[in-house]
Amino acid sequence: MRRRTRSREIALQFLYMHDLRDDAGEQLAAFLADETKDRQVRDFSMRLIEGVKTHREEIDALLKRVAKNWEIHRMATIDRNVLRMAIFEILYCDDIPANVSINEAIELGKRFSTQNSGAFINGILDRVSKDSNGTRAGSAAPTRS
Template structure:
């Protein structure tokens, strides 16, 4: 498994726990992402995703809600909600990662950790976010 895929999966697990249990797991999160825990490239990327989502959560959640027709964020499955958050963070703030790579990774993670319907659900929402975030003239299908 590629390091970035592993990092995304680790970030998802931490975001999911933060979503369900709140700040009570901050010590566990810090320990899981501490230098010396696993591959530095993987933990650094996972840490960036987790911290980025936490810092930009209001903006990220607003983006998701604006394109998720007939869906409230709080009514989405927690795992899907956090897959969308981590991928939306990448789409909005990581210009070095091709948007389609981010979306494909999110779909694969949804297939692995969520339901059979999650892949298409995640794909539809993220593709709309990608189109909205792309500068005019760069909106490729």
């Protein structure tokens, strides 16, 4: 499995846990240490987790705007967090092409959520991509070297 794919899986697991339990943030370092010994995987997972946490209000506002007829709290928890991660990547990670973020999010949804999640995630992220119109907010974290 590719490192960034594994990083996204780890970040999704943590964001899911954090969504269900507010105190999960205190356990981030231990969680990452338990999940992987690969520093690149750990660093990218941390970048995603911290980015989503830092920009959550903005991400959720955009999600609310593009997710017609859906309230964020009514979305499946996995889908909601897959979308948050992908939106963070689309808006803030200029080293990752938007289509890569979208494809990875679709695969995460298919793997960890419902059979309809891939299509749901694709539809939402397609609107996000069009809404952002190719502009990015800037890199929230330094790119890896």
